[in-house]
Amino acid sequence: MINRRATLTAIAVIGVAGLASGCLSPSTPQNANGNGSAASGAGKSKISVMYGLGPDTEPGFKADVGKFAKDNGITIEFIKAASWDTEIRTRVQGGNPPDVGLFPQPGLMCDLAKQGHLIPFDDATVATNKKTLVPGIIDAGTCADGKVYGLPNEVSVKSVLWTDAGAFKAGGYTAPKTLDELLSLTEKIKADGKTPWCIAAESGAATGWPITDWIEDLVLRFAGPENYDKWVKGELKFDSPEIRPAFEYFQKIAFGAGNVRGGTKSIVATNFQTGGNAMFGSPPGCFLFKQATFVANPGGFPDAVIAQLDTKTGPLPFPGKTAGDNPVLLGGDIAAAFNNDANTLKVRNFIASKENGTEQAKLGAFSPHTTADVSLLPNKTLQTIASEVLYKASAARFDGSDLMPAKVGAGTFWTEPVKWLSGQQDLHTTLTNIDQSYPKAS
Template sequence: MYGLGADTEPGFKADVQKWASSNGVTVKFTKAAAWDTEIRARVAGGNPPDVGLFPQPGLMCDLAKQKKLVAFDDATVATDKQTLVPGFVQAGTCADGKVYGLPNEVSVKSLVWTDAPAFSAAGFTQPKTLDDLLTLTDKIKAAGKTPWCIAAESAAATGWPITDWIEDLVLRLAGPDNYDKWVTGALKFNSPEIKPAFEYFQKIAFTDANVRGGTKSIVATNFQTGGNALFDNPPGCYLFKQATFVANKGGFPDAVIAKLDTETRPYAFPPKAEGDNSVLVAGDIAAAFNNDANTLKLRNFIASKENGTEQAKAGSFSPHTTADVSLLPNKTLQTIASEVLYKAKAARFDGSDSMPAKVGAGTFWTEPVKWLSGQQDLDTTLNNIDASFPKASS
C-alpha cells in the first residue's frame, strides 16, 4: 500500500514487478488517496497491508509503538547502512531503538533554484555559506533587483513550505543532533538552539525589498508556481528555495522544464560553514506489517540498493550513494544527486512530517502564517507552537 505521486508510481511498480517476477511472488498494489486516514483505518480494522510506504516517519513510529509493525533484522540494516546516505537509518528508527522502516526513494529539499542565464549574466555566483547567501541577497538588491521569490500558499495546508525553510536552517545552525532533539520536542522552538533558524529566515523574509511582493505576499503566493517569476524578462526574482518536485509539470513553466539543463541551475542550500553539508529530504519509507517470509523479502528489496532503476528513469532519487545517477533523465537531476544528496554528511527527513500531527501539520504551519502576515511577533509565534506540543507521558 502506498500514496506515491503520478511521477513516482509507475517506476516503483515496474521495479517491484520485476523483482516479484524473478522471485515467484505475486504483489497486489493498493494506492491510498489519503494515506494517513486510510492506513490508520485499515490497521484499526485488522486489515493492514503486508508492506506500506510511509511518507511520515512519525506515523510509522506511532504504529510501531502499537506493535503493528515488524522491525528490520540487524543484518539487513547493517548491509543497507553501508550504502545509504548517513541519517536514513535513523529516520526509520523509533523510540525503542529498533529500525522499522528504510526509504524506497527520496526527494531533495535543500535547493535554491536560479534562472541560469539571467543569474550568470548579472554576475551572481553560488553562495558557499549561509553568510554568503545573505551577502548575495544584499548584492542582488543593491543592483536594483529583487532577490527572492518565497511562496507558502497551499490551500488548507498554507504555511508548510515555511517549515522546509526552518528545517533546513535548524539542520545547519543547530546541527543534526539538535535537529533530532527538536523534532521529538526535547528542544523547544523558542530555545537558544532553534530560534536562530527563525531569526535567519526573518532577515531574508522581513527585510524591505528582499521578497517579490513583500513579506505579506508570501502566504498568498502558490508554492508550486511561486518561483516562475525567475524566468520573467526581466526576472521577477533571482532565488527560489523549493524541492525537486518544482521541476515537474505543474511547477516551473513547461517551456523551462523542456530545457531544464540550460534554463535553470539549482544550488545546494548552503551550510553554516563550507564542507559542513547536510541535506533535508522527503520520501517514502518501507515498513512491514507481518513477518511472513515474502512480506519481509519485499520490504527488504524496496529498501535495498537493488531497487530504484525504473524510478530513477522517471526522476526519483535512490537513497543509496551507489545508485547510477546516469539513469536520471537530465543533467540537472544528475547534478542534484551527485553534488547535493550523495555528498551530504548527514540527511534528515522533513521534520514536520516526523513531529506530532498537532504540531507538524498544525501549529508549525499556522503560527508562522500569522507571523508573516504581521499578526504577531516571533516570540509569540514560537511560544504558541511550543504550547501546542503534546506533553511527554511519564
Template sequence: MRRTRVTTTFIPITAVVLLAGGCLNDGGSAQAGGAGNGNTGKTVEIMTGMTGDLLNAVKVSLEPYAKEQGITIKWSPSDNFSQLIVTRVQGNNLPDIALFPQPGIMKDLAAKGRLAPLDDVLDMPALKNSMANGTLDAGSQDGKLYGLMVSMNVKSLVFYPKQAFESAGYTAPKSIPELLALSDKIRSEGKTPWCLGIESGPATGWPATDWLEELVLKYGGTTQYDDWTQHKIKFDSPLVRQAAGTFEKIAFTDGNVVGGRKSIASNNFGTAGNPMFRNPPGCFMYKMGNFVAAKGGFPDDVLADIDNRVGVFGFPPATAGGDNPVEGGGDLAGLFSKDNEAAKKILQYMSTKDFGAAGAKGGVWMSPHKDFDVSNYPTKTVRDIAQIAYTSTALAFDGSDAMPGAVGSGTFWKGMTSWISGQQNLGQSLKAIDDSWPSN
C-alpha cells in the same frame, strides 16, 4: 517533495489521534493474524500513499522482478494512507508491505510489535555502505531497522535562472553568511534576490515552516533539530530565534523579495518561483523541494529545457565546510511478518542499489542509495539534486510532520503566517506555538 504538502500533513493528524486513542493497544506481535502475517503464498499486497507518476515509477522498477520470481504484486494505493493503515492494523487486516510516507506512524507500529524488524531480512552491512547518511536512522526504532527507505525526496534546495545567474557572475554560496552576502549583492545591483510565497489554501504557511526547519537544522544539527521537533527545545529558544533572525533578513529586507514582505502570505507557493523565468528574471533564487523540477512544478516550457534554464544548489551550511545535513523525506517500507517469504524477497530486491533504474528515468523518483547510478536520472538537474542529498552529512525528515498534528500542521503554519504578514511579532508567534503543544 513529490506531493503537495496538503496531502502529507493533514492525513497524519487523524492517524495520530487514532494511535493516541488506543487503537493498537492489543500489543499484537508481528506474527499475530491478518492478511500480511505468515503469508507464504505468491501474492504480496503493498499498501502505499504513492499515486500517479511516482507510483508508476516504483511499479516499473519492481514488477519485472516480481514476475521473474512468480510473485504477483497487489497494489493498494490510498490518498488517505496514514488513517487507513491504522484502521487496517486495528482490524488485523494487514497488508504484506506498507510504504510509510513519514516515520512517525511506522515507529509507533514498530513499538507496538506490529512490524517485523528487518535486520535479519536485509544485508545490513551492504546497506550501511550504500544508503545516504541518515536514511537508515529514519527507519530505525530502539536500535533495529523497521522501515527501509525505498524512495527519497529533497527539500534543502535553492533554484535559480541558470543563464542569467551565471552571466551575472553569481556562484553558489558555501555558507549562510555567503548566502546573505549574495542576496545583498543582487539587491545592490537593482535586482530582486528572492521569489517567496507561502499561500496554499487551508495549508497556507507550510512553505514558511520549511524555511524555519531548514535554518534550525543548519544551525543546530540533527540532534538539536530532533530535540526541537519533540519540544525538548522550545520554539521560543535561542536556536529558533537565530533561525528566525536569518529568515527575517532574507524575507523582510526591503527589495529582497518579489512583491515585498506584504505579498508573501498571499503569493501561492506553486507559482511563486515563476518570475525567475522572465527576461530579465524577476528574481534570482527560489527555495523549494525537488518536486518543482518535475511535471506539475515549473512551467512546461521550462521543464522541457530544464538543464539550460534551471540551476540548483543545496541550501548552504551555517559555516563553510561545516556539518551540512539536508531536510527531506521518503517512503519507508515496513514488513508485517518475518515469516512472509515472498514479501521478504520483494524487500530484499528493493534494498539493492540498482533498484529503481527503470523508474528513475521519469524524473519523479529518486534513490536513497548514494552509489545509485545517477545516469539513470533523465536530466543533469535531477542528478545535481540527488548528489546534494548523497553528499550531505545526514538527511532529516520534515520537522513539522514529526510534530503533533495540532502543532506541525496547525499552530506552526498559522504562527509563521501571522508573523510574516505582520499580525504578530516573532515573540507572540513563538509563544503561541509553544502554548499549543499537547501536554502529553
C-alpha cells in the same frame, strides 16, 4: 517528485491523530514471533503494497517492484491511497492492513510500531543498508525502542536553491558557499535594483508547510544534526537558544525590505509549486527560489522551462553555516512491514535495498543509496543534484515536521508562521504558541 504533503490538510491530520494515540488497540502482527524480525512460513504468493506516491513516482515504483516480484514468483497487489494518513489508520483499525506500507510520515509509522502493528528490520539487513545509505537517513525509520521499522524507497532533496541560469550568470552572481554569503548575495541583487527572492507557502488548507522546510534546513545548519534530532523529538523547544537562530535567519530574508517578490505578506498567498516561475520572466521577477526537487516536474516550473531544464535552470546547494558544511534535508517514503510472512519481508527488504530504483530513477526519483547510478536520472540537472548535493551530504535528515506529533508538525508549525508572515504576531509569540501546543508527555 510531487510533494504529497500538498494533498494533506492540518485539520484532517489533527482530526485523525487520536487514532494513533489510543483508538488503535495494541496487537501482535500476523505471524509474529520473538522480536518479530524473523520470517515465518514459506511465504504467501500474493503480497499487498500500499502507498500514496504521486503520478511521477508511481509508474517507476510499480515497474521496479513488479519485476522483482515476478522474478521471485510473487504477485503484487498495488494499492494507491488517495489520503494515505487517513486510509492506513482506517485499515489498521479495521484489522485489514496491507502487507507492506510506504509511509511519507515516519511519525505515524512509529505510532503504529509502538502499538505492535509493525515488524522491525533485522540487524543484518540494517547493517547492509547502512553501508550505502546517505548518512543519517536510517534514523528516520528508527523508533523510540531503538529498532528500525522503516527504510526509504526513494527521496526528494529539499536543500536546493533554484535560479534562472542565464539571468543569474548575466547578473554576475555566484553560488554562495555559506549562509553569510547568501545574505550578501541577497543584498547584492537588491543593490542592483532587482528582487532577490521568490518565497511561496500557499497550499490550500495546508498553507504554511513550505516554511517548515526552510526552518528545518536552517536548524540543521545552525544547531547541527544532533540538536536537530533533539528538536524533532521535542527535547529542544522552538524558542530555545539552539533553534531560535534558524527563525531569526529566515526573518532576515523574508522580512527584509525589498527582499521578496510581492513583499512579506505575499508569501502565504503565493502557491508553493508555481511560486518560483517569476524567475523565468523577462525581466526576471526574482533570482532565487528555495524548493524541493519536485518543482522541476510538470505542475511546478513552466513546461517550456522543464523541457530545457539543463540550460534554463541553475540549481545550487543550499549553503552551510560554514564552507564545506553540507547537511541535506530530505523527504520520501519509508517502507515498513505489517507482518513477518517470508515474502512480505522479502518485498519490503527489496524496496529498501540499493537494488531497487532503476525504473524510478529514469523518471526522476532519487535513490537514498550513494551507490546509485546517477546517469539513469533523466537530465543533467537531477544528476548534478544527486551527485553534488545528496550523495556528498555530511549528514542527511528526514523532514522534521513529518517526524513531529501531528498537532505540531502538521498543525502549529504550519499555522503559526503563517500568522507571523501575515503580520498578525511577532516571532516570540509564534515560537511560544508552537511550544505550548506540543503534546505533554504521558
